[in-house]
Amino acid sequence: MTDTTSFTPLTPSMIDGYTEAFDAREANRIAMNAVVNAGIDDVARNYDRARTLQRRFSVTVDNGEVTNQRRSGRCWLFSSLNVARFVAKRNLGLKTFEFSQNYAMYFDKLERCNYFLQDLAALALAGEPEDSRLVQTLLHDVMGDGGQWTMAMNVYKKYGAVPKDFFPETASSQNTGQMNTSLRTLLRQAVCRIWQAQGDAARIGKVIDATREAAHRILTIHLGEPPKSFFWEWTDEDGEFHRDGEITPQEFWNKYVDAGLEDYVCLVDDPRAEHPKGTKIGIEHLGNVVGGDPTEYLNVPAAFMKDCVRRILTEQGIPVWFGADCHPMMDRKNGAWATDLFEYGRVYDTVFDMDKEERVRFADSAMNHAMAFVGVDVADDGTTTNRWRVENSWGSDIADKGYFTMDDPWFDEYVYEVAVPKSMLPAEYLEALDRPAIMLPAWDPMGALA
Incomplete structure (x- = not known):
């Protein structure tokens, strides 16, 4: 138990001193009046940066009208299927086409229930205490909507995909809250019964089946x-x-999405020094399909990730899936990301100066959203990137009909993962893929789901 006797309490005189200092600076009152009435983003928005962030790109991949995940956390499925639909449209000769995200979510959640039950049962049979950090972490995080590229490919490889018309959206697919709450209660009740079985494997098996x-x-x-x-x-x-x-979903996927997406490799930029570049990283207890590919990444510099994305867009002309921390320095309405797009520090008279490693280490940043790169502006030298065009899944009423613009330095600071063909990796990275992964615990920030 923490000894709080040496802690300094907050006293009325302290607050009076803070108030006096606040009132002594005229800029504080101006800032208060502005933010109270207009909100912090409108006040802190960097006018000069916003107006000079160009929306033009030397390379653009046209993927048509953006999709809309509504009130669900299915961005990883939307963005991976946005890559797949580009391939399918090209093969089918279609201008517009969309896969059923509802179909993918159905089987992801069904498989994830089974994965979770098997995982927790194994822990119970191994004697893991029910109140351990691991068990409580897994119980807390169960049955969200988020996922990873590898998890999406596990679903498509096993179940294929269908055009949206054959399995359209429902009230619950577009607003998953109540459905997820029911599934969480079901699964947590099952875990309760599993621990009550006190190691009786047959009894645990009946709980899992039911x-x-x-x-x-x-x-x-x-x-x-x-x-x-x-x-x-x-x-x-x-x-x-x-x-x-007549065709099955598996046959449809194999026939019309023939770009080898299932064999892509996930590259991440884990900035922490104890995880060297050029090594493979895995997250314990993170997955969705029992028997599917494990969720593993190759840790590489952000510059290498950029180079791969640029080459795919310019040489192959196909969208690229990626995961990022989408919230910092985002102008959602106008569809822009730039590291200096908002001057919060100036408004607050406070310095925000953590770097990427510090933000990851102290829980200020992690991947939380997946999208697809569909364009890049490349400088005249052919390699330097200025900005990126992003296909989002938040509908067409915002940004440039749903497409966002990302300033290049923002990529360095807030992009964490990209999925690229294995063939793009140099020999030393291919060798690293064959070595065992450094396994990180279930609560590690690199296990965050988009």
């Missing part, structure tokens, strides 16, 4: 019953009609 079936029932009630096959026909952008006949 809970999986109940989870399937809850998901189907909320999201609908996903198709096992569908009859596929379409008219391409040249007006030519095509009929493919």
Whole structure:
């Protein structure tokens, strides 16, 4: 127990002193009046930086109208399917096309229920205390909407994908709160029963079986019953009609999304010195499909990540999935990110000077949103990047019809992960992929989900 006897209490005289100092500086009252009436972002927005952030790019990949995840945390599914739909549109000759994100979420959540139950049962049988930090972390984080590129590929490899018309959005897919609350209660109740079984494997197995079936029932009630096959026909952008006949979701994915996305490698920029660049990182207990690929990353410098993204956009002409901390220095309405876009320190008369490593280490920053790069402005030298075009999944009513602009220094500070073809890696990085990963605990910030 912490000894608080040496702590200094906050006293009325201290507060009076702070108030006196506040009132003595005229700029504080001006700032208060402005922020109270207009809000901090409108007051702190750097006018000069905002007006000089160009929305032009030397390379642009046209992926059509943006999607909208509504009140759900499915950005990782939306963004990965946005990459996949670009490939599918190219193969089908379509100008517009969208995959069913509801279908992907259905099977992710069903698989994740099973993964969680198996994982917690193994801990119980190994004698892990129910009140350990690990068990409590897993219970706290259960059944959110977030995920990772590798987790998305696990779903697509096993279940394929379907056009949105064949499994459209529902009230619960667009607003997942109540469905997730019900699933969390179901799973936590199952964990309670697992620990009450006191190591009886047969009894634990019955709890898992009953809970999986109940989870399937809850998901189907909320999201609908996903198709096992569908009859596929379409008219391409040249007006030519095509009929493919009955096809399964797995066959559709394998036939029309043929860019090898399943074999991509996830690169991360973990800035902490104890995790050297060129090593593989894994997160314990992080996954969704039992038997699927583990969630692992190759830790590389941000400059290498940038180089890969630039080359994919300029040489292959395909969108690139990435994960970032989207909140800092974001102008959501106008669709802009820049490290100097808001002058909060000047308004508050306070210095904010933590670097990326310090922000990660002290819980001020972690990946929380996934999107796709669809453009870049490259300087005349052919390698230096000035800014990036980003396809978001927040609808077309904001930004440039839903597309955002990212200043290049913002990439260095707040982008954490990109998914790229394995073939782009040099020999030393390929060798690192073959070595065992440095395993980090379940609560490590690199395990944050987009």
